[in-house]
Amino acid sequence: MKKIFILFFFLAGTVFSDYVPGEVLVKLKGKKTGIQSSFILSIDVLSLEDRIYKLKLKKSSDIFKVIDELMKDPNVEYAEPNYIRKIQNIKNAVPNDPYLDQQWGLRRIRTPEAWNIEKGGPNVIIAILDTGIDYNHFDIDDKIIGSQSFVASEEDPMDYSGHGTHVSGIVGAEVDNGTGCAGVAWNCKLLAIKCLDKKGNGEDSNVYSAIKYAADYGAKVINMSFGGTGYSKTLKNAVDYAHNKNVLLVAAAGNSGGSQIFYPAGYENVMAVAATDINDRKAYFSQYGYWVDIAAPGVRILSTSPNNKYLYSDGTSMASPFVSGVAGLMFSRYLGTTNTWVFSEIKRLSDRIDIEINGGILNAYKTLCGTNTKPSAFSLIQPAKDSWISNTYPLFKWQRSYDPDWGDEIIYKVFLGVAEEGMKEIVKINDSSVIGDHCFWIPSYKNPLSKGRMYNWMVVVEDSSGGTYSTSVSTFTTTSIVMFPNPAKNGKTVRFRGIPLTKSTCFVSIYTLAGELVEKIPENKGEDVLWNTKPVASGVYLYIISNSEKVFAKGKIGVIK
CATH class of the missing domain: 2.60.40.10 (Immunoglobulins)
Known part of the structure; x- marks a missing residue:
């Protein structure tokens, strides 16, 4: 299948989809739980709530014959291959000195002028669904609020490809720190989620889990610099889930150079991004067509690379994070607004030129200050709903x-x-x-x-x-309770301070996001309660501070190794 993917650049208008051999994604109707087939080797639960399962088939099974058989089952809503999504960059590993004046993309979308209006807020989280992030890179490390891996063979969210680190730098490399390059979303935080392996391939089952995780974590923007031509109802289910939680999803339109729809960019609730060059021409490799919403710089883009390096890269993978960064600035400026309004304003205020898409070239400055409409949302911002405050x-x-x-x-x-x-x-x-x-x-x-x-x-x-x-x-x-540091990096101890002394003992209970108890720590006679993070894996954990009668505080802790 890899040989077929290489041909993408040469077969105009003809693109093939890869899928995981011997795996099928199935959604059941209603409350049905049974799946019958003589070809099934094992069944994994992808989501009990959505009734979606991943079936592993016996060797030599014809995957499409199995799908046909399953679709005849009245209990099955749909059955489909577990498609593989691929990163959308054109490799051009040319290391270079990290100077801001070499980032032509920032100037083209008028980011420096936009920063005079809005630099972004740390309360706005942009999730990077990719090959992970080099969370030790000195131009990104302080921007990461949490991390998680959904790749079974790579449990560490560290980036072994370089793609995710490059994308992350475009969105949110540290600004005004005297080092390296600058990201669009100056003060916004990054959520590193690995759903693609070091080769840049990601199964829909992993992408599905990653999208739902990001939405549940509280991300306002999800960047997806990858894609494939296979239409997946499972992936669409995750996209709609995040959209309904007021998340703006942004994705690379694809690099085959044709007009065939790439997914997830092609879904209705995703902003599809094409790539342009320094002369405002559509990049030769970029997808185009009525389904593409906007374009952004995607040729010779300088950004962060693993091991504290920097390099240039091309692709719609590089264009998408420019849009995600501007979306982060919009959510920061107009707190409480909706994803659909941010989507429409970014598209409406783009620079209109004829590049065979249903939109123009991204303009951060016009989007932030040139809007002649205001968000209609009349909403509360702070203190946030269900929050705990010490003041x-x-x-x-x-x-x-x-x-x-x-x-x-x-x-x-x-x-x-x-x-x-x-x-x-x-x-x-x-x-x-x-x-x-x-x-x-x-x-x-x-x-x-x-x-x-x-x-x-x-x-x-x-x-x-x-x-x-x-x-x-x-x-x-x-409450008077405070917790720090968050995230806890490199095995640092987390301190919980200000836990009340009550008749019944208070406990700090640590859970995984799946609800499994990791550790239960009793109060320490008014002293700080300590949680040693060295034995646990990188990821996001839940903490609940309570006694037998009452919950005093709860929240999330990020652990980065």
Whole structure:
């Protein structure tokens, strides 16, 4: 099959799909659990919630005959090959000195000007689904918030290919640190997820798990610089899952040079990205067509490479992360907005030229400041829903309203109260006194919040014409508990400080994301509770601080080895 893939560049309009030999992905209908076939060797559960299974077949089984047999089963919704997605770069390993002035792509999309408006926020996470990231690279290491591998043969999320590290540098290499190159999303965090092996190949079963993991982790943007021509319902299921959680998915359009649709870029809820050169021409290798949403620089792109190096590379793999980086800036500037609005604004404000796609060339500056519409979302931002805060004078922050039909005078009313006692109006703020896109309020020092209490809050807006609108109710809990470092790198000990002393013993319980208990540590008579991360593998873990009566805090910890 590798020989067929090499031919992609020579057979115009003809592209073939690779799949894992002897494996089939099956989704069952309703609550059915049984799968019958004499060809099945073993069954792995991919998702109980979605009823998707990976079947391993007996040797010499004809995979398509098995699929035909399974589709005759009334309990089967669909059966399909476990397609392989491939990285979409044109290898050009030419190391070079890491200077910002060599990053023509940043200048073309007007990133330096965009940075004067928005540099991104650390609360916005951009997930890099790829071959992993060199998490020790001195131009990326401080940007990584967590990591995970879904490649069974490569449990360490370290990048042994170089592709994922190069993509990550385009999105978010550290800026203004006197070292190396610069990434688009200055202050946004990176989530490193390995779903492709060191050869750049990734099974749909792994990509499926990676997309759902990123969405559940809290990523706002998912970058996928890989693809293939096989349409997978399983992969579409994961894409829709993330989209419905308000995640913007961005993917490379492909490097076969034709118009055939590549997936995941070709799915409806994914932004497909073509590649252009320094002269704004479509790169010779780039896919094109009505299904491609936007283009970005993808020829001779300088970025990070493993072992603290830098190199140039070509491909739609390099174009996609430019778009993901700008999406991160948009989510930072317009907190509380939607993925569909960010998608439409990036596309609408691109530079229109004729490059045979359904969009133009990415323009970060126009996207951030040239928009003539505002996000309609009127939403609460801080304290975040279900969050735990230690400050008894917290900053309350919400998105301003931009309804053009409202009257001239707009009043915001903040309602707050202990959960079991109900909310009451505590302050009014006139919109005319607000500067910028967000409203703020801080409790007075005479009326601090109580520690260890659960609060509800909401905002109601009223205008002079009598119109009213309210946000949904958001809940947060005040606590004095802090946890650091996060992520824990190279086996460092995690400290939990401020755990309350109660009649029944408090415990810090550490779990895997699958819910398996890793360790349960009792309180330490008011001293820090310590968790030794040396014995555990790299990944994301859950912690819950509780006694027999109450949960005091919970969250996620990243471990990087």
